[in-house]
Amino acid sequence: MNKNVKLSALAAATTxxxxxCGGSSSSDTTPAPVEPTTFxxxxxxxxxxxxxxxxxxxxxxxxxKSLALYEATVALxxxxxxxxxxxxxxxxxxARKPWEQGESHIFGPVDQLSIDPHLDSWxxxxxxxTRVLSDVSNIDAAFISQMNDNVQGYHxxxxxxxxxxxxxxxxxxxxxTAQERDYLMATxxxxxxxxxxxxxxxxxxxxxxxxxxxxxxxxxxxxxxxDIYSSQLAVIEELVNxxxxxxxxxxxxxxxxxxGGSLAQADTSLVESQYxxxxxxxxADNIKGVLNVYQGEFEGNADAQGIYDFVAxxxxxLADRVLxxxxxxxxxxxxxxxxxxxxxxxxxxxxNARVRIQAAVDSLAxxxxxxxxxxxxxxxxxxxx
Amino acid sequence: MSKKLFLTSLAxxxxxCGGSNNSTTQxxxxxxxxxNVVNLGxxxxxxxxxxxGHGFSTPAPNLxxxxxxxxxxxxxxxxxxxxxxxxxxxxxxxxxGPVFNNADCNSCHQRDGRPSSVVVNxxxxxxxLSSEDAIFLRISIEEEGLNxxxxxxxxxxxxxxxxxxxxxxxxxxxxxxxxxxxxxxxxVGQADVYISYEYSNFTYPDGAVIELKKPVxxxxxxxxxxSETLASGAPTSRLFQDDVKFGARNGMPVFGLGLLExxxxxxxxxxxxPQDTNNDGISGKANYVFDKIKANANDPYPVSIxxxxxxxxxxxxxxxxxxxxxxxxxxxxxxxxxxxxxNTPLHDEYLARTGxxxxxxxxxxxxxxxxxxxxxxxxxxxxxxxxxxxxVDDENVIAGAVLFEQVNCTGCHTPSFKTxxxxxxxGKPAIAALTAQTIYPFSDxxxxxxxxxxxxxxxxxxxxxxxWKTRPLWGIGLTKTVNPGAGFLHDGRADTLEEAILWHGGxxxxxxxxxxxxxxxxxxxxxxxxxxx
Numbered sequence: 001m002n003k004n005v006k007l008s009a010l011a012a013a014t015t016x017x018x019x020x021c022g023g024s025s026s027s028d029t030t031p032a033p034v035e036p037t038t039f040x041x042x043x044x045x046x047x048x049x050x051x052x053x054x055x056x057x058x059x060x061x062x063x064x065k066s067l068a069l070y071e072a073t074v075a076l077x078x079x080x081x082x083x084x085x086x087x088x089x090x091x092x093x094x095a096r097k098p099w100e101q102g103e104s105h106i107f108g109p110v111d112q113l114s115i116d117p118h119l120d121s122w123x124x125x126x127x128x129x130t131r132v133l134s135d136v137s138n139i140d141a142a143f144i145s146q147m148n149d150n151v152q153g154y155h156x157x158x159x160x161x162x163x164x165x166x167x168x169x170x171x172x173x174x175x176x177t178a179q180e181r182d183y184l185m186a187t188x189x190x191x192x193x194x195x196x197x198x199x200x201x202x203x204x205x206x207x208x209x210x211x212x213x214x215x216x217x218x219x220x221x222x223x224x225x226x227d228i229y230s231s232q233l234a235v236i237e238e239l240v241n242x243x244x245x246x247x248x249x250x251x252x253x254x255x256x257x258x259x260g261g262s263l264a265q266a267d268t269s270l271v272e273s274q275y276x277x278x279x280x281x282x283x284a285d286n287i288k289g290v291l292n293v294y295q296g297e298f299e300g301n302a303d304a305q306g307i308y309d310f311v312a313x314x315x316x317x318l319a320d321r322v323l324x325x326x327x328x329x330x331x332x333x334x335x336x337x338x339x340x341x342x343x344x345x346x347x348x349x350x351x352n353a354r355v356r357i358q359a360a361v362d363s364l365a366x367x368x369x370x371x372x373x374x375x376x377x378x379x380x381x382x383x384x385x
Numbered sequence: 386m387s388k389k390l391f392l393t394s395l396a397x398x399x400x401x402c403g404g405s406n407n408s409t410t411q412x413x414x415x416x417x418x419x420x421n422v423v424n425l426g427x428x429x430x431x432x433x434x435x436x437x438g439h440g441f442s443t444p445a446p447n448l449x450x451x452x453x454x455x456x457x458x459x460x461x462x463x464x465x466x467x468x469x470x471x472x473x474x475x476x477x478x479x480x481x482g483p484v485f486n487n488a489d490c491n492s493c494h495q496r497d498g499r500p501s502s503v504v505v506n507x508x509x510x511x512x513x514l515s516s517e518d519a520i521f522l523r524i525s526i527e528e529e530g531l532n533x534x535x536x537x538x539x540x541x542x543x544x545x546x547x548x549x550x551x552x553x554x555x556x557x558x559x560x561x562x563x564x565x566x567x568x569x570x571x572x573v574g575q576a577d578v579y580i581s582y583e584y585s586n587f588t589y590p591d592g593a594v595i596e597l598k599k600p601v602x603x604x605x606x607x608x609x610x611x612s613e614t615l616a617s618g619a620p621t622s623r624l625f626q627d628d629v630k631f632g633a634r635n636g637m638p639v640f641g642l643g644l645l646e647x648x649x650x651x652x653x654x655x656x657x658x659p660q661d662t663n664n665d666g667i668s669g670k671a672n673y674v675f676d677k678i679k680a681n682a683n684d685p686y687p688v689s690i691x692x693x694x695x696x697x698x699x700x701x702x703x704x705x706x707x708x709x710x711x712x713x714x715x716x717x718x719x720x721x722x723x724x725x726x727x728n729t730p731l732h733d734e735y736l737a738r739t740g741x742x743x744x745x746x747x748x749x750x751x752x753x754x755x756x757x758x759x760x761x762x763x764x765x766x767x768x769x770x771x772x773x774x775x776x777v778d779d780e781n782v783i784a785g786a787v788l789f790e791q792v793n794c795t796g797c798h799t800p801s802f803k804t805x806x807x808x809x810x811x812g813k814p815a816i817a818a819l820t821a822q823t824i825y826p827f828s829d830x831x832x833x834x835x836x837x838x839x840x841x842x843x844x845x846x847x848x849x850x851x852x853w854k855t856r857p858l859w860g861i862g863l864t865k866t867v868n869p870g871a872g873f874l875h876d877g878r879a880d881t882l883e884e885a886i887l888w889h890g891g892x893x894x895x896x897x898x899x900x901x902x903x904x905x906x907x908x909x910x911x912x913x914x915x916x917x918x
Contacts (some may be wrong), residue, residue, distance in 0.1 A: 011781075042458050107438045111495050112870035114517035123475045125468040128561035136568060147561065147572045148488060149516050150468050205868070209507045209582065209598070217869065227916070228866050230775050234436035240865075241439040246421065253461070269474045 039314035043232045046305040058102045059199040065095035070188040077181045080215040082173045092135045095135045100282045104289035105242045108203030118194045121149040139182040141189045158275045165275035219365040227315045233385040243290045244371045251364030267349040279344035284333045314378045325367040333359035419800040420786040426771025427822030440772035440863045441497040441640045447818040459765025463490040469560040470743040482715035483563045484556035484574035486521040493636030500636045501870030502877035505532045511579035519636040522555040526628045542675045543601045543846045576607040579671030632841035633876035642702045643819045644766030647804035650690045667796045669831035669894045672697040672867040673768035674846045678811040695875040696845040697854040701811045703763045717745040717752035718759045772860045776917045785914025792899035797855045799829040827858035836890020862916035
């Protein structure tokens, strides 16, 4: 979703912390008091690994999956069969995963290039979409590229591929019009351009007025003490706050908003990826993205340095506790579906599933508190800051 | 003020600074009082995020729990991407446009900071502004050389005069069918705007050369004469008549605004010297602007000191925010309940063609954004924390802090104010967290003639084309961390702080020249100081 929900509970925790201390930063010239205990950690290898093994690897994967999605839509246009539709639907799901996991590190080129609204605008301008499908005869990338973000990107393609998601997520090939197929292919073509641009910004740089590529963002990221990251502390703060941001967004936004305060307040219209019924996968992938940054590796990959190692250098017990809390949050999100694989849009209106949703919300809150209160405090004790 | 004063006052300026103009880094004793200050926003300062790209996006840490809740509600509103009406599934988020500049607040204030400047390949043609661009053009009609100095109801208190059939801002984007020719021009607004750059060089006394760029705009395809361009001979579009003035505006950071609102008017006015009576080449005057809240309260003289916007043309965060909501996004709200383009042919034709389904009236019969939405988004902009400084102990930064005063940047970038202990803002008591704070915005909140190089040639209340409000500098060192593509100045033309300094002219030309005379290492130190803010 195009919602960069900010650090809500960070602020809450900070407020509480200040209240608990009974103090405030009353002096304008004195930094906040620092605990005497510090810890050492050489962050260089960790930052390099997180760049290479998680962020850049993730964006390259996104770019590749977007290409596969585009190719699947081309096949769908050329040969509109039940199988080619299923293939395109799966290609959408596959392309969704690296983006959702990457939401744990939304900074840098993704903002610079307006990638988030281009790819993930929500809600859709359904009246505009309907109008184009009914009134425009030659739908192609040139036409779509002139339109607003709210009729492009993941959720537009999702709507066209899966239908409205109310009764099912099994759109039949004969329900997919030629206009919709053209719209899909055009949108996927533009989409792969944006994801390629994002990956390239990290590894190749963004073109300047001379057409020359500027400093690749990964160079900036890996070599702190530059105009963007004044120190490695800035990079670590960026990563930790990125984790906090998505944990907050999933717990307090993506899940909590449609969940509502009671069953009567549940609101299906607010469910992310409601057409494809991919919502729970989205949410779990968001937190798996946090796990990636924390562990410095994707699932099943060899051990590499991540934020876990940084935290462990200062407080091993905290490092292990946060790891468990991340894994619990993922498990609890995946458990919402229950034994009958209920999609999230139905689960919010089901008494039993709501108990499971609440458990996931609670797990995310526990994780968020640990990150905001304990991990952030630990960052302040790092001797390298 | 007169430009002639600048040259003659150079010696006075230097004398007043108490510094020398040689280019060695000699640290006078004592260093300026701001040198070691970390918490630029007093108790509202954010410390845990101030090194990273999250530095502009943190709530003030001294809000109450209830206030934090409202801030977070406003945060969500700030991110809402509005859509075309009707949107049956999301009527609460519809009403975009029908013509607009962007679809959500965040797109022009990315991560609450500056937006990316438009990259134009100088070997290619101009680039058409699209959804990823935040810059837009203000427009008005004005007789050449005619100033407005006496603010009366008859002249709308010197407000810019709207361009008939367009209004006072050029909305270059639209909902899909905003234009009758939408199948050829989907999502186009009142006209297309293209941007390119003119390049020039600045040569330092030591021979170093810096390339500067200045945007040039080409307006094409106006809705009232689609085949015409700005350069057309004998144009018929109202937009292309000789009396129309264009002024580019880029998004700006939105943190710390509540603190600026809480500075007393008397403290700002005390810094003004419109006749330059002290002969320092710097005049400085307050803008006085139409106050919609006062007008709604039937105040007989609805004018207040201007504080926000590039020319300080709005008096309060509420008016600034809700004017942008209605103008930039086309979302009507309680303070501005009518669409910007109401009663223009474009709007009338759009409504008739689309069956009067997007009239600017929301689902409950009120404006598209209700009171709570408007209150919350205003509160959000009032209560974003100011990021703490970094690297204050770095010797280059300290040297730069001294130089910042020595070359008289502080002549306009006034380091510090204390906010009022209690006050009424727009009919409401001020937020307690923002009161009685010693703050370091590095702005005098006044208008200054910045020279022809920066002029947009367009009056805005008491601000002339050359005059701009001194930008606050707090947080400016995090600008590129928040958004690596961000540019500085009102049209984003400066890719670096150095370029921004070199664009300073007019009243700031002495300070600019003193900066230029510094050695490379001293220039770097001064910029390092800015980077620490």
